[in-house]
Amino acid sequence: MRAGLFIALIAAAYFGGQVQDSFAQKRLPASPSESTKVSPRKEGTPRKETARSADPYTVGFVTGTPQCTEFALAQDIATTLAGGQESGPQGQVALRVLPMVGNGGVRNVLDVLTLAGADVAIAPVALVERLRQTRTFGDISDRLTYIAPLHIEEFHLLARPEIGSLTELSGKRVDLGDDGSAGAILGREVLNRLGIKISETNLGPEAALDGLRKGDLSAALIVSGKPVNFLTQVSQLDNIHLLPIPYFKELLQQDYLPSTLRHKDYPNMIAAEASVDTIAIKSALFAYNWPSGSERFRLLEFFVQTLFTRFPEFLTGAHHPKWREVNLAAELPGWRRFRPAERWLQQQSGGEAALRKAFGRFLEGKPSDNPPDREELFRDFLRWRERNPDK
Known part of the structure; x- marks a missing residue:
């Protein structure tokens, strides 16, 4: 019995060391609080892991x-593209999309720049521009490309x-989201431009909402496309309201847009x-600029072809309404577009010019007064395109 116990202890020590070594090898390059703050100081050029993927059919999709x-939206892509595909010889799915949790900001970009399994990411354009301008991760112009x-x-x-106005937040505790997120970086930038000096905290959405309810925070910022399903958790009994952010064109026009909730x-x-x-910011689907002809390049090319071909499916049904704002040809x-994406757009009947011309012909038959809702109008257009494929 003693001999068995001794062997068990030796095995536990050995495998425990193996687990620690494995974790150390797979640990992300740095946490957002360690090296992902946007600053004028150059942080050095992070290297992309190039280990062969265990699953060559899976695209890593970093999101918020x-x-x-x-x-x-990433889940929409993952579930939609998983359906309607033929299986491989061993029953594997021809293409899979794996959503990877990021912080919606710097972490998303860093993951695409470093992790072998991270191919694409949704990120705010203004934030990626800040990273490029400050060279926080070196020159990323040739290492990042965009899909759409x-x-x-x-x-x-x-x-x-x-709290009745933005100016009343001066000196108050305001949460801007996780450190390195779009809210923390761009929210801080906006408040500074508007001359609002706050006491900043950096919490996740759940903790920030709890802080508001308890009175530990005066306000909390969430930067995400409306409607944010998480905000349905806010009850009228919480006495929490949405505070207007005025759009001062002379201060914000370069990177920000006016919007309305x-x-x-x-x-x-x-x-x-x-x-x-x-106010609002533009977002884009960025991708790592894999070497042409490499395994990951071909996988990303297949992903783009599949996503673009099946894009009309995202404009109907239960998919998030933000899909209806997307113009693939924009x-x-x-920034340089991923070459297979550019080729696909050029091959589609002349690309954007033909689509605009067809949409114009569709609008000619519509009354000019009391136009229908944009969603309804676009659905009509898609149905018209199906009935008139040659126009």
């Missing part, structure tokens, strides 16, 4: 926290009932005839 809209611009992400500033977006917080003005000035 599970509470955000961007994570919901996506939707806009609105600033949701939740506030306690005693309405009752249909958040019926639990906004009255039927009311609205809340806010360009991202200052």
